[in-house]
Amino acid sequence: MTTPRPAGDRVFADVATAVLGPGDHRFADLLDVLAQMPAGQLDVVHANDDLLPRLAHENGLDAALAAARLALRPGGLFIAAVPELDKLRRLRPTAPPPRVSGRGDQRQVTVQLWDWAEDGQSYGLEVLQLARSGSQWELIRAVSTRHQVITGAQVTAGLTAAGFAAVQRLTPKESGHPLPLWVAVAP
Incomplete structure (x- = not known):
């Protein structure tokens, strides 16, 4: 089990507190749930930005949502950030704006590159993370998914x-x- 990380994931904790009330809630990332599947032990299962679209492409979304449901206690929450690209598929943009974090020598830039399928139903995603190294930028991570x-x-x-x-x-x-x-409650 993990607790949400700062920044964007902090919002998951804020939403959980707003719905469940204050307290020491047990959180897990959906990927951790898929690896461990603790039944009925969690207060919150969360999924970050691109996980549900990736699982959908891999035909694993239904099984992942069912696993999340089983991992939650009654009244527990599933919270997922989901990009709404269905309106963009007609335009097929090649990238969103870069995301910048940190300041000075600690600044990092994350760039996404999109490669759309002809039918607009799916896209390849490359995520490049750059960090300052002296006076130059250095690629510190690159990930490709569909x-x-x-x-x-x-x-x-x-x-x-x-x-x-x-x-x-x-x-x-x-x-x-x-x-x-998207927020959903386990009955």
Whole structure:
């Protein structure tokens, strides 16, 4: 089990506190749940930005949502950040703006590159992370994956089929996260 990390994941903890109330909530990342599958022991399972689209492309989304549901105690929360790219597939942009974190010598830049399938139903994603090294930038991490474009209706249907209740979409303005958050309750 892990606890949410600072920055973007901090929003998951804030949402959990708003719904569950203050306390020492047991969190786990969905990837950890898939590796361990602790039944009924967690208060919150969370999934970061690109995990659900990647699992959908790998035909593993339904099984992952079912595993998340089983790992949660009754009343526990599933919280996922999901990019809504279904409206962009017509335009097929090649990249979002770079994301900059830190200051001075600690500054890092994360760049995403998108390579869309002809039908617009999926895209390749390359994530490059650069960090300052003296007066130059150095590539410190590169990851490539393939993702399926999933709609809000598909997220809701998947969560409902996995047995979740009270499925809700929070806008970035409501949650403070740069992407919409999907929140669902384990009955």
